[in-house]
Amino acid sequence: MLRKIRILLAVACFAAITGLFLDFTGSLHPLFGWLARIQLLPALLAVNLGAVAALIVATLLFGRIYCSVLCPLGVLQDGAAALGKRARKNRYAYSPEKRWLRYGVFVLFVIALVAHVHAIVVLLAPYSTYGRFVRTLLAPLYRSGNNLLAGIAERMDSYALYPVENWLPGLLALLPLAVVAAVCLLAWRNGRTWCNTVCPVGTLLGFLARFSWLKPVIDTSKCNGCGLCARNCKAACIDPKNHTVDYSRCVACMDCLALCRKGAITYTHRRAAAPAKSAVQADKGRRNFLIGAGLLAAGAVRAQEKIKTDGGLAAIADQKIPDRKTPIVPPGAEGLKHFGIHCTACQLCVAACPNRVLRPSGDLTRLMQPECSYERGYCRPECTKCSEVCPAGAIRKISPADKSATQIGHAVWIRENCVVLTDGVSCGNCARHCPSGAITMVPSDPQRPESPKIPAVNTERCIGCGACEHLCPARPFSAIYVEGHERHRTI
Structure with a gap:
């Protein structure tokens, strides 16, 4: 029985x-x-x-x-x-x-x-x-x-x-x-x-x-x-x-x-x-x-140790491909240090992500741990699924309001890839779809207001959701991409 x-x-x-x-x-x-x-x-x-x-x-x-x-x-x-x-x-x-x-x-x-x-x-x-x-x-x-x-x-x-x-x-x-x-x-x-x-x-x-x-x-x-x-x-x-x-x-x-x-x-x-x-x-x-x-007590102490990060922003550099110097981890992860310590790479958050933003890392230092990538979609501000399902505390539960105020990265514009300058067309797709209003279109020549308009990124307002990168029409490489932050910030 x-x-x-x-x-x-x-x-x-x-x-x-x-x-x-x-x-x-x-x-x-x-x-x-x-x-x-x-x-x-x-x-x-x-x-x-x-x-x-x-x-x-x-x-x-x-x-x-x-x-x-x-x-x-x-x-x-x-x-x-x-x-x-x-x-x-x-x-x-x-x-x-x-x-x-x-x-x-x-x-x-x-x-x-x-x-x-x-x-x-x-x-x-x-x-x-x-x-x-x-x-x-x-x-x-x-x-x-x-x-x-x-x-x-x-x-x-x-x-x-x-x-x-x-x-x-x-x-x-x-x-x-x-x-x-x-x-x-x-x-x-x-x-x-x-x-x-x-x-x-x-x-x-x-x-x-x-x-x-x-x-x-x-x-x-x-x-x-x-x-x-x-x-x-x-x-x-x-x-x-x-x-x-x-x-x-x-x-x-x-x-x-x-x-x-x-x-x-x-x-x-x-x-x-x-x-x-x-x-x-x-x-x-x-x-x-x-x-x-x-050993059990040591494990508990280890899980509660203070997390120290430098909190610095990644260097901004023009690049032709989104080769991120700092990986992007989801809102609620607090930063690379906290996420790396607590994540067991079970990938339950990857399975739960409705926008297909999360994918396993191939880096040996973060093997199989999820990171954000925006080829299939972007991290919508109203979605908090990953923070709701994480069992290890790697992604702390947050509200949509908290997520909209959390900077996980910042957008970087690549001038030589932008269709406004390469093809001579009017675009502004990144500015129209930015949920935080961090991108505005400004004249490419400040001396000529009628010149083609290009995006200008306000890094203080950008939350790194990736909408601009995902919806950019430039092909094969986006003209704008998101560089991650080692430690997340609140705006």
Whole structure:
């Protein structure tokens, strides 16, 4: 019964989180957005103390149920393991904990988090890895299916569905796909190998799970030593010879409870059904608990540290292409420093952006983190979708009024690309569509008021929305583009 309840909850959470990354209408986030906010690493970076405390308490009570119910990458691995199990039953076996590997990867992850080595963090974070997988592989397929159905509905005079812009990801997208493929291959062959040897979230929760109140406990008086539980344990944590369970690796899947034909395994309070620990084991357990608590506290302190930026504006220079010296991050991100520290590159904001402004960065220092680009659209002042969905606090929630008063960059005019001077035509497209009124058309020759009018940018009013860059008719390169600000300003 417990196993069925666990599977039901896991499937429901998995479907809801997947839907968040596929939904382009914004209708699912008010219902299921909390599932993204309670993921451990985003909650820690957002200093969401309520979510972090709830996950710690749940782990101390029930073990690693986060890994078997809430973590989408963990549930995906269970699906891959189930497919592998059909090919060969009773295929697992107990293996001792590879402590050096688990702790080594965890220490590397913490160092990368503190030192801002972003590439390592995004590749090891489980929730973000799954999010990039959905956005890269499943989202284009989902949008293609939607557009096909929308076309069919339109021929039947029904407009219940509408087509959306679809595009295929670039070569950089192969990286998250390769990571997820490797994780699923490991799960297909050996079960939860990734969770118990590589995943830093699994290692951290494993510290706490050693002391969980409820655990799978083997009753030696009923056990006949058949080993069926160990041969079906995808966490490889059941030692049938010694009748012990490595609770730091047990993901509370409840499979062993359902498989034991003698009813020798129960999910209960360990002290009531198992012999007491020796003094050495107790001392060792206390040390592990203190280490885990210390690392968790260090992560919380790290997330709350003061953010210091120079606040300077990027140098303005005439350029023929929008080769930005400073990347543009969304309003609410406060600046490159804050955004770089907190963003886990889950790309939920990319999936939620209705204007298709956000896209993953290819820079190794900001690998997969979203940045603004205005080829497909511009950042409309009334839209705050990205700030509403960010689970890690990288984009703080703002109102449309706050967004209209936030400078994320400033427009730069490129004289040699402007059609007014190159083609001798009257334009003013950038000035007409500027929502902040930061662009005015002035005579190209101040001495001759009747001369062709060119744009003049008031950088004090420009908010960097990109409307001018997106709507500029100059081709192939825009005559005006947005240069980002390292630290956002309020006007």
